[in-house]
Amino acid sequence: MGATVYMADLRTTHKHNLFAKIERLLEAMGLENGVESGFLTAIKLHFGEEGNASFIRPIFVRPVVEAVRKLEGRPFVTDTNTLYVGSRSDAPSHLETAMRHGFNFPVLGAPVLIADGLKGRSVRSVAVGLKHFQEVKIAAEICSADAMIVLTHFKGHELTGFGGALKNLGMGCAGREGKLAQHSNISPKVVRKRCVGCGHCLEWCPAGAIHIDAESGRAVIDNQVCVGCGECIVVCPQKAVNIRWNESVPVFQEKMMEYAYGACRGKRERCFFINFVLQVSPACDCYGHNDMPVVADLGILAATDPVALDQACCDLVVAAPGMPGSVLGDRLAPGVDKFAAVYPEIEWRSQLAYAEEIGLGSREYQLEKL
Ligand code: SF4
Numbered sequence: 001m002g003a004t005v006y007m008a009d010l011r012t013t014h015k016h017n018l019f020a021k022i023e024r025l026l027e028a029m030g031l032e033n034g035v036e037s038g039f040l041t042a043i044k045l046h047f048g049e050e051g052n053a054s055f056i057r058p059i060f061v062r063p064v065v066e067a068v069r070k071l072e073g074r075p076f077v078t079d080t081n082t083l084y085v086g087s088r089s090d091a092p093s094h095l096e097t098a099m100r101h102g103f104n105f106p107v108l109g110a111p112v113l114i115a116d117g118l119k120g121r122s123v124r125s126v127a128v129g130l131k132h133f134q135e136v137k138i139a140a141e142i143c144s145a146d147a148m149i150v151l152t153h154f155k156g157h158e159l160t161g162f163g164g165a166l167k168n169l170g171m172g173c174a175g176r177e178g179k180l181a182q183h184s185n186i187s188p189k190v191v192r193k194r195c196v197g198c199g200h201c202l203e204w205c206p207a208g209a210i211h212i213d214a215e216s217g218r219a220v221i222d223n224q225v226c227v228g229c230g231e232c233i234v235v236c237p238q239k240a241v242n243i244r245w246n247e248s249v250p251v252f253q254e255k256m257m258e259y260a261y262g263a264c265r266g267k268r269e270r271c272f273f274i275n276f277v278l279q280v281s282p283a284c285d286c287y288g289h290n291d292m293p294v295v296a297d298l299g300i301l302a303a304t305d306p307v308a309l310d311q312a313c314c315d316l317v318v319a320a321p322g323m324p325g326s327v328l329g330d331r332l333a334p335g336v337d338k339f340a341a342v343y344p345e346i347e348w349r350s351q352l353a354y355a356e357e358i359g360l361g362s363r364e365y366q367l368e369k370l
Pocket residue numbers: 190194195196197198199200201202218219235236237238239240241
């Protein structure tokens with residue numbers, strides 16, 4: 001049987017434009033069953049790294065905001081700070097990037113706030129009791145929200161094959177410590193030639209895990225003492241502290257699904273998911289560029305089950321003809337696995353299988369076209 005995934009194609013008339021279609025998707029999912037009067041409703045997005053242009057268009061968020069307001073909910077648009085140093089690694093730079101990309105009150109009709117605070121320290125522990133984590137560290141304002149609508153630009157992804165609603169939940173709702181725990185199983189490392197021994201990281205390290213080596217005058221991290229908060233990565237003025245991206249892809253995918261599980265904890269039946277299968281770039285919006293799409297724009301899909309939704313989007317992309325001139329080269333026939341063609345070492349299905357195993361949803365679905 002499986003979950004119902006609703007699909008709006010991109011054909012429009014003046015009465016049924018894309019905004020009206022987004023409204024219909026929200027109605028079809030039964031938004032009124034999850035958003036009540038006074039509910040603080042998180043609209044989770046990815047604002048795109050500086051230089052990227054394939055993130056969701058801000059004007060598509062407006063009908064979601066209006067639908068929440070119609071139910072007398074109180075919407076806010078949100079994302080979390082990044083683990084790495086970039087244009088979204090603390091709240092002020094993140095908000096500036098969001099504003100430059102058009103995510104601001106006049107366009108959205110709702111305030112924008114960064115869910116894990118000024119420096120990414122506002123997190124809460126959420127008990128999950130799963131294989132890799134007993135508890136996960138989720139951004140405080142995601143935990144505090146009464147309901148959540150996750151809007152995702154569906155695309156390829158260099159670590160997980162594809163990036164959909166599950167990734168937006170698992171990585172996108174994690175605090176910095178949680179992001180580091182998914183990507184790495186050891187402490188960050190100091191690049192000695194960049195370190196000038198200023199000692200700034202020592203002041204910020206909550207575990208006292210860093211000292212300045214008397215001989216070299218450079219910072220050294222004690223792997224046994226480090227608690228993996230990720231703080232030193234972003235506070236170093238020389239960008240001398242690097243993440244060790246050492247987690248294997250299968251384990252990384254499972255960890256991310258455990259975080260996705262934690263992000264919905266306590267409001268699973270009040271979570272709604274919309275994937276925009278538009279401008280399906282081969283890689284993540286965290287890059288400061290976006291390569292040309294691998295397929296044509298396919299539509300906007302929605303479900304209350306993020307596993308079914310991502311599965312349906314993957315199936316659509318695989319079934320579609322590839323885009324001539326894209327990174328796919330001559331592997332353009334309908335049915336060619338686009339994600340495997342771009343990332344042959346990654347088994348993208350494993351995140352869906354594990355998400356199903358831990359009870360996040362079902363890979364079986366019926367597609368209902370609106
Ligand atoms: S903040 Fe950076 S440059 Fe300063 S001691 Fe730490 S690692 Fe070295």
